[in-house]
Amino acid sequence: MKGVLLVNLGSPESPTAKDVKPYLDEFLMDKYVIDVPFLLRALLVRGIILQTRPKKSAEAYARIWTSEGSPLIVISKRMHKKVQSLVDIPVALAMRYGTITIMKGLQELHDKGVNEVMLLPLYPQHAMASTTTIVVLAEELRAKHFPEMKFTNVPAFYNKPDYIQALANSIKKHLDTFEYDHLLFSYHGIPKRHIRKTDITKSHCKIDGSCCNTESPAHEFCYRHQCYETTKQVVKLLGIPEGKYSQTFQSRLAGDKWLTPYTDVEINKMPEKGIKKLAVVTPAFVADCLETLEEIAMEANEQFLHHGGEEFMAIPCMNDGDAWCKTVANWIKDFQKE
Known part of the structure; x- marks a missing residue:
């Protein structure tokens, strides 16, 4: 059974x-x-x-x-x-x-x-x-x-078409109610050494800006590649133009080299770049939790407004949709x- x-x-x-x-x-x-x-x-x-x-x-x-x-x-x-x-x-x-x-x-x-x-x-x-x-x-x-x-x-299932469709629809439902300047995809961070440890080829992952876009068997287990691929497919489905979205990594621990760019650092710089209305989605999670509700919807929201932002939307996870x-x-x- x-x-x-x-x-x-x-x-x-x-x-x-x-x-x-x-x-x-x-x-x-x-x-x-x-x-x-x-x-x-x-x-x-x-x-x-x-x-x-x-x-x-x-x-x-x-x-x-x-x-x-x-x-x-x-x-x-x-x-x-x-x-x-x-x-x-x-x-x-x-x-x-x-x-x-x-x-x-x-x-x-x-x-x-x-x-x-x-x-x-x-x-x-x-x-x-x-x-x-x-x-x-x-x-x-x-x-x-x-x-x-x-x-x-x-x-x-980062690139499964039905998952991407469900995620994109969930995001769109919230974006339709918010006139945003920028959409940020914030993924949970991991140490860079984890990327290299999960590289089954032992040579592909260099975290140099190009390896994630170069076909390789390593992508089957590469968290970084899979995050970028999720973002790429969602923005394509939603028709979001280049320059109106970006991707970052959150929740790092001190003392290690973690995936960059960092969510908090980038969010704090956005208002001075003219981004006053920011929407943030967290596609590493399917259910809202401490990292989405406290770290993004509360802390990041407070920091964005403190640095000159005007409106902030934390887009909920798909949850039990x-x-x-x-x-x-x-x-x-x-x-x-x-």
Whole structure:
């Protein structure tokens, strides 16, 4: 029997330092997130970061927390419910970090008689710190607890026409209500070394401005290329002219060389360039979360206005929109036919 496991990032149980700390520990101690030897990672995370970061992160979570709980969890549950209503095989929801674990999701499917699982990480673009860590953990759990199960891993869907169409329609709906000067595509940042580590050719990715536009097998796992490709296809579909849009990367950690240009730096410079009305979309996420609601809709908004901007629109993610849920349901139906 076939079934589906949808997997997103996760969330702390509450916006308090007490609950944020174990969540951050699990997240940052993941070797695919901070990819340094264990002892150094433990020193960085437990010796330095977790001494101050939980309080600051808890304050950020508190700004976006709803009466129902974490926005990412609430939205993911709604999306899961809609998708399940559109298909006739079991669909479970899990998070890579936190209490809605992949183990629980697999157990739920197992208890319903599922032995063939469509594993769908809810990340459009492939990255070590998102897709890889989900697939690796799920496989470890399968081998240990559910050896009779078979996985079909859904690859990054950054350029699938139906995803691009759903994303473009979602963006257009908001742009139609806002007379913008510029549309910014802000993607989650990753360290540059992650790009090189996922280069299966071991030679293509130079992050030099040209390699992402030169055909290569490396693009199958290149986060940077996939981000630029998503942007390229969406602006083509929406007919947005050159010069009226740009792309940046957000959420970097200090001490590493991360993908550039940086979202906050670029946004702060825009008003002096004549961009007074800015729309920002975050296509690395399918559901609104801390990075979209607090970092962009609140912080970036405040900074843009502070530097002379006049109007700012944070375009919501696709969340549990009907078109997006139908798109995922159609992928599941294709899986059923295989």
